[in-house]
Amino acid sequence: MNTQNAPWTVAFDADSACLSLQHPSGAAVTGTLAFQRGDEQWRVGDSRDAVPQRLALLDTQSNVQGYVHVLVQGSRLEMLVHHRTAQFYAGTLSFHGTATLGSTTFACRTSAPTGGSQVVQLASGPADSALNETLFDIDSDTALRFAGATVSLASKQDSFTVTLTARIEDADCAALAIELLPDYYRSRYVPYYTPIDRQRCPSPPTGWMSWNTYFDQAGAEENLAEARVGAEHLQPFGMQTWSIESWQENSSTLPVRDFHNLDRSAHSTQFPEGMKKLADDIRDLGFQPGIWTAPFGTGNRAFYEAHRSMFLHQANGEPFTNWCGRYLLDPSQPEVREHMREMHRVMQEEWGYEFFKIDGMSGRSHGYSAHFFERDEVKAAFRDECPNPFELCVQAFREGIGADSVFLACQGHYTGPEAELADASRIGGDIVHPNKPSDWNNLLSQGRATLNQLFVHNIVLYMDPDTLLVGDHHAIEQARVTTTIVALPGQLTFAGDKLGELTPERMRLIQQSLPVCDVRPLDLFPIFDMRPVWDLKISRPFGQWDVVALFNWEDEAHAISTPLADLGLPEGSYAAWEFWTASDLGTVADELALEVPARSVRLVALHPLADHPQFLSTDRHVTQGGVSLLDCQWTGDALEVELDLVSGHAFTYRFRVPEGFAFLGAEAETGFAPEACLAGQILSIRLTATASGPAKLTLQFSR
Numbered sequence: 001m002n003t004q005n006a007p008w009t010v011a012f013d014a015d016s017a018c019l020s021l022q023h024p025s026g027a028a029v030t031g032t033l034a035f036q037r038g039d040e041q042w043r044v045g046d047s048r049d050a051v052p053q054r055l056a057l058l059d060t061q062s063n064v065q066g067y068v069h070v071l072v073q074g075s076r077l078e079m080l081v082h083h084r085t086a087q088f089y090a091g092t093l094s095f096h097g098t099a100t101l102g103s104t105t106f107a108c109r110t111s112a113p114t115g116g117s118q119v120v121q122l123a124s125g126p127a128d129s130a131l132n133e134t135l136f137d138i139d140s141d142t143a144l145r146f147a148g149a150t151v152s153l154a155s156k157q158d159s160f161t162v163t164l165t166a167r168i169e170d171a172d173c174a175a176l177a178i179e180l181l182p183d184y185y186r187s188r189y190v191p192y193y194t195p196i197d198r199q200r201c202p203s204p205p206t207g208w209m210s211w212n213t214y215f216d217q218a219g220a221e222e223n224l225a226e227a228r229v230g231a232e233h234l235q236p237f238g239m240q241t242w243s244i245e246s247w248q249e250n251s252s253t254l255p256v257r258d259f260h261n262l263d264r265s266a267h268s269t270q271f272p273e274g275m276k277k278l279a280d281d282i283r284d285l286g287f288q289p290g291i292w293t294a295p296f297g298t299g300n301r302a303f304y305e306a307h308r309s310m311f312l313h314q315a316n317g318e319p320f321t322n323w324c325g326r327y328l329l330d331p332s333q334p335e336v337r338e339h340m341r342e343m344h345r346v347m348q349e350e351w352g353y354e355f356f357k358i359d360g361m362s363g364r365s366h367g368y369s370a371h372f373f374e375r376d377e378v379k380a381a382f383r384d385e386c387p388n389p390f391e392l393c394v395q396a397f398r399e400g401i402g403a404d405s406v407f408l409a410c411q412g413h414y415t416g417p418e419a420e421l422a423d424a425s426r427i428g429g430d431i432v433h434p435n436k437p438s439d440w441n442n443l444l445s446q447g448r449a450t451l452n453q454l455f456v457h458n459i460v461l462y463m464d465p466d467t468l469l470v471g472d473h474h475a476i477e478q479a480r481v482t483t484t485i486v487a488l489p490g491q492l493t494f495a496g497d498k499l500g501e502l503t504p505e506r507m508r509l510i511q512q513s514l515p516v517c518d519v520r521p522l523d524l525f526p527i528f529d530m531r532p533v534w535d536l537k538i539s540r541p542f543g544q545w546d547v548v549a550l551f552n553w554e555d556e557a558h559a560i561s562t563p564l565a566d567l568g569l570p571e572g573s574y575a576a577w578e579f580w581t582a583s584d585l586g587t588v589a590d591e592l593a594l595e596v597p598a599r600s601v602r603l604v605a606l607h608p609l610a611d612h613p614q615f616l617s618t619d620r621h622v623t624q625g626g627v628s629l630l631d632c633q634w635t636g637d638a639l640e641v642e643l644d645l646v647s648g649h650a651f652t653y654r655f656r657v658p659e660g661f662a663f664l665g666a667e668a669e670t671g672f673a674p675e676a677c678l679a680g681q682i683l684s685i686r687l688t689a690t691a692s693g694p695a696k697l698t699l700q701f702s703r
Contacts (some may be wrong), residue, residue, distance in 0.1 A: 026101070033093065033094070034093075042065070065084055066087065076177060078178075079095075088169070090169040093166040094163065095164040096163045101144050104139045106123070107128060107135055108521070109131055110136070119534075120533070123521075124519045124626050125518075129569075134146065134153075138459055142184060145177075145181060146164055149167045155539070192420035207243055208243070209290070210245045212467045219271055223282075224282070244290065252267060261298045279353055289355070291355070291357070292358075293347070294325075295340050295344070297327055298327055322372055323363075348402050348405055358410060362390075362418065374390075388417075398422075406424070410464075413425070414461060422461060440599055443474075443485070450489060451529075455524050457519075458521070468482060471501065480509065483510075484622060487623075530553050546569065549603050557597050574588045574607060579603035588606065603624075615632045616656045642694055645687060649688070653685045654685075672690065
């Protein structure tokens with residue numbers, strides 16, 4: 001069979017049973033077809049009649065006993081296996097081969113599981129899961145989805161191994177299917193689909209901002225005092241940005257709508273030396289300076305009166321008002337958008353800010369601009385006809401801050417132009433209400449927004465779940481919950497506590513979130529329920545492991561459990577370690593189950609059980625090795641380990657030593673001295689470095 005069934009080109013070589021599929025998009029799938037009936041291996045060959053587009057199942061006597069019908073409908077290709085008339089045997093059609101799609105392709109899942117699921121999948125590195133059925137290429141926004149009775153995808157260096165099966169005796173499972181889905185995000189969820197600009201913003205931003213602790217009371221003095229603490233305790237761990245919140249000349253008194261948001265005048269007593277000097281001071285401390293703006297309106301009546309024609313008015317002549325201001329700009333006017341562009345240009349070019357949190361954008365009601373500009377009464381008030389006012393405003397912001405500045409849209413919607421022009425997106429409401437401490441309901445909202453929008457994270461936009469607050473307004477268990485919500489999926493990570501007031505235990509939570517691990521979703525669809533199991537699959541050249549969060553969202557203790565099959569893990573035994581309680585869970589098979597206290601989380605590392613000493617966990621970071629374990633090789637009598645250490649800070653790395661091995665000792669490079677402790681099968685190595693950076697460690701064993 002050699003056919004051109006637009007758009008697929010299908011070629012089949014009967015001698016080798018090799019099937020080759022080519023798509024104009026560049027997608028290619030090549031492999032062999034086989035059929036197994038009981039103990040008999042049948043051949044798949046050319047059809048022996050004049051019927052086009054089908055292959056034959058040939059038994060051990062070379063008789064045709066069934067067919068594989070190749071059906072092409074648009075970009076979907078299906079291979080239906082069925083009996084020849086009057087046959088009723090059982091058997092399995094299989095395809096085993098390789099697939100390629102693009103240079104930024106990863107395996108994932110695009111079909112939401114029927115009947116609900118309690119698991120959400122994430123990955124760092126080219127991780128594999130038995131739940132994956134799709135290849136997705138970020139650059140081209142193209143998905144290649146596979147279907148069958150079983151689907152198995154495995155990552156290789158430049159391609160993916162594909163194994164599909166179909167059951168001839170079960171009509172529901174009798175087909176193999178390959179479907180190319182062009183514009184996967186653009187045609188479904190993200191009309192402005194544009195991959196993240198990783199030259200400008202290679203990873204989710206990290207930093208500190210004052211709002212959720214100081215609200216409208218943080219001036220230059222408070223910001224710099226906090227920055228000095230951050231430079232000592234957090235910058236060595238990867239914190240990059242210090243972002244200034246309310247700074248306008250009257251911004252010491254809420255609400256935001258009263259702020260003079262369209263002026264460039266700083267609050268005279270809170271910022272007496274101006275905003276440029278503050279940016280310079282922040283940069284001198286080693287941070288990238290950031291600034292908050294709300295540029296859609298103002299509370300400054302004098303500015304309004306001086307520029308009355310630039311503002312929106314109701315039919316009765318009164319100015320429109322919402323969260324953004326007492327007086328709201330008319331976005332249809334080019335001169336208004338020029339004002340937006342120019343105010344941000346000054347902040348970037350003349351003041352020196354490099355990170356911009358632009359507020360009042362896309363929210364959940366007409367209090368925010370994307371919704372507001374869509375209302376009929378507002379469009380009727382535009383001076384000029386303008387079908388896309390919000391998009392033009394966002395373009396003006398990007399032009400103003402320049403091509404190299406980082407743009408956090410607050411809130412940002414993946415359904416809007418932020419997906420094309422911004423780098424990161426606030427995904428929900430504030431983690432606190434003004435002048436009130438954060439509470440459990442705020443954390444639930446943070447978790448819900450994360451789950452719902454996770455599927456675009458690190459593809460279209462970096463998600464911002466709002467600041468990570470770990471102070472004693474939360475019990476330690478709840479502080480661990482928000483740390484896990486923010487850090488395990490690799491979200492934008494900004495601290496927001498008064499850092500000097502944090503205990504070492506609480507400061508450690510922020511340190512264990514930095515730097516941000518490079519994590520992407522494996523479930524490429526929105527999630528609307530509070531799933532209790534978050535499975536991060538970590539793949540490195542030296543090994544693969546899972547870090548599984550078990551959340552108890554309820555007000556009473558519960559056992560949280562999941563079959564390992566629901567994590568996409570192969571059958572077998574796994575060594576398990578719980579991060580927050582530093583507990584050895586021994587060996588896990590079939591099911592992971594833990595009693596989790598109310599409003600708490602447990603974080604379990606799962607490693608396929610090895611027959612030699614193996615890495616198990618570290619308290620350095622919530623990913624338990626995802627950012628700090630650079631290499632780990634078993635040589636036959638030693639583990640050769642390379643770690644990324646932080647000067648002056650102690651970390652513990654834990655290893656499993658199976659029966660039959662004796663630990664002989666640890667050798668390290670100069671610059672740190674390992675302290676070893678063996679308890680049962682758990683070897684703990686405590687390290688304190690005198691210099692930051694990679695360091696090598698050798699653990700010697702005998703049998």
